[in-house]
Amino acid sequence: MTHLRQIMLEELRRRNYAESTIHAYIHTVEHFSRHFHRSPDQLGPEHIRQYQAALFTRWKLAPNTVTQRLAALRFFYVQVLKRGWSVAETPYPKKVLHLPQVLSQDEVAHLIDAAEFPFHRILLMTLYATGARRTEVAHLKISDIDSQRMVIHIRGGKGRKDRDVMLSPKLLEALRVYWRGLKRKPTDWLFPGNRWHTASHPVSTKVLWNACQQAAERAGLDHRRIHPHTLRHCFATHLLEAGADLRTIQMLLGHRDLEETTIYLHLSRRHLSATGSPLDVLPIRGEGEPTQSA
Known part of the structure; x- marks a missing residue:
């Protein structure tokens, strides 16, 4: 471990950054250094400018990903090297808002059954x-399932924030069936790792990813x-389509800002169909109707 890497790790950890953020920031600085084949403390604003351009042109990264890479470099230069950082010389790219993919309820049921x-x-049902x-989900513990209050405790979510979400009776029954089927009962993690689900560590997030991919293919x-x-x-x-308000959904998702949650207004059929198109009130003739002569 290099001296600079050690300092950066210490600076990130004493600010209580999440492990995923620490990993991403360290990886970015290492990638930046390898790109120019030089130690990062020997690189300056011109190298950052070239690297930012390469993130778009060579590696075809999305604007939001490039913003994260720049945030990592800014942290390194400001907090580790104690140098200045000019926003004018290194502007963050404009954010791009893409509407997320949403399945119908029938498609979700088909996915789970597949x-x-x-x-x-059980992983898909829990998600x-x-x-x-x-x-x-991967880091849920047995003690997080509160069947008395019918809630699930989400601990250490994004931003190190805890929250409670509803415990569906259908999910609770499925979890009990899953529990009875385990040959070796775990004592800590709800979803233990390894193929026999007997590890002392939680299942990896890759398993959840594969569960979605394989079920989608089968469905x-x-x-x-x-x-x-x-x-x-x-x-x-x-x-939202069932009538829940945005504030409740914000709390359930653990969003810091309500603005993050408003994106679902663009996806809700109930909200989209609540307002008619202005075309519908125009006094125009219908298809096939004769035009009125003067």
């Missing part, structure tokens, strides 16, 4: 029933590019 293994099925992120939905976050989007959109 799971190849019972373990994959959809809670709206939790894949890391949050004939593989053209929809379904991943664990798709079920989170479905959870929020279907709640």
Whole structure:
């Protein structure tokens, strides 16, 4: 471990950054250094400018990903090297808003029923029933399932924030069936790792990703590019269509800002169809009707 890498790790950890963010920031600085074949402390604003351009032109990264890479470099130069950072010289790219993919309720049911293994099925059910992120589902503990209050505790979510989500009676019954089927009962993690589900560590997020991919292929939905976050989007959109308010959905998702949650207004059929098109009130003739002569 180099001296600079050690300092950066210490600076990130003493600010209580999430492990995923720490990994992403360290990886970015290492990638930046390898790109120019020089130590990062020997690189300056011109190199950052060239690197930013290459992220778009060579590696074809999305604007939001490029923004994260620049944030990592800014942290390195400001907090580790104690140098200045000019926003004018290194502007962040404009954000691009893409509407997420959402399945119908019938498609979600078809996806869950297409799971190849019972373990994959319970993972898909938990993702959809809670709206939790894949890391949050993977790190659920047995003690997080509160059947007395019918809630699930999500601990250490994005931004290190805890929250509670509803415990669906249908999910609770499925979890009990899953529990009875385990040959070796876990003592800590709800979904233990390894193929026998007996490890002392949680299942990896890759398993949840594969569960979605394989079920989508078996269900004939593989053209929809379904991943664990798709079920989170479905959870929020279907709640909104069922009449839940945005503030409640914001709390369930663990969004810091209500603006993040408003994207689901663009996806809800109930909200989209609530307002008619202005075309419908125009006094124009219908197709096939004769034109009125003067």
